[in-house]
Amino acid sequence: MLSPALIATAPALTPKARAPSFSQREFRASLAMFATGVTIVTARTPSGELVGLTANSFNSVSLTPPLVLWSLSQAASSMAALSKGSHYAINILAADQKALAERFASKHDDRWQGVAFTEGVAGAPLLSGAAASFECFNRSRYEEGDHVIFVGEVERCCHREGAAPLLFHGGKFYTEHPL
Numbered sequence: 383m384l385s386p387a388l389i390a391t392a393p394a395l396t397p398k399a400r401a402p403s404f405s406q407r408e409f410r411a412s413l414a415m416f417a418t419g420v421t422i423v424t425a426r427t428p429s430g431e432l433v434g435l436t437a438n439s440f441n442s443v444s445l446t447p448p449l450v451l452w453s454l455s456q457a458a459s460s461m462a463a464l465s466k467g468s469h470y471a472i473n474i475l476a477a478d479q480k481a482l483a484e485r486f487a488s489k490h491d492d493r494w495q496g497v498a499f500t501e502g503v504a505g506a507p508l509l510s511g512a513a514a515s516f517e518c519f520n521r522s523r524y525e526e527g528d529h530v531i532f533v534g535e536v537e538r539c540c541h542r543e544g545a546a547p548l549l550f551h552g553g554k555f556y557t558e559h560p561l
């Protein structure tokens with residue numbers, strides 16, 4: 383139990399966060415210290431159009447049920463297709479797929495030109511050569527700030543044993559280097 387002296391000096395609980403004390407540049411640079419893998423999130427719309435974008439906001443959420451998350455910018459042109467669709471796939475890229483990561487992160491006439499894939503159980507494209515893939519039911523979405531957090535319920539997943547994953551950190555791509 384807190385002593386009366388401690389209670390007296392404890393700061394009052396504030397219901398709102400303090401305004402940020404840092405620049406956006408500092409925030410970005412600090413976030414960039416978090417090394418991640420790289421994914422391409424893919425879907426096929428009901429009219430048959432292929433959708434895909436590079437995303438490193440992927441993370442695991444729950445084992446039972448199997449849940450993963452990733453977040454999408456409100457400004458993304460794929461927002462309508464991905465938020466309304468029932469399924470998407472998350473393709474974890476292998477180290478030799480850097481060019482694909484760059485292509486699916488930039489404006490390109492046709493991101494899918496020459497890209498090899500197979501169709502998942504619910505129609506989402508599974509990129510050939512990916513280190514792993516998760517076929518997800520589009521379970522829930524949470525609007526937060528300038529992004530929407532997507533929680534996917536994994537219906538199927540597979541990986542390529544021994545594949546070297548593509549890594550991203552500080553604006554550059556890497557591959558693993560055991561310590």
Ligand SMILES: Cc1cc2nc3c(=O)[nH]c(=O)nc-3n(C[C@H](O)[C@H](O)[C@H](O)COP(=O)(O)O)c2cc1C
Nearest residue numbers: 435436437438439453454455458459460487488550
């Ligand atoms: C390594 C890397 C990771 C990225 N991660 C995300 C992400 O998690 N969410 C996001 O919305 N955009 C992310 N982007 C940016 C998108 O890939 C990029 O804005 C893309 O053009 C969006 O496509 P769209 O507008 O067709 O949806 C990332 C870019 C790179 C290079």
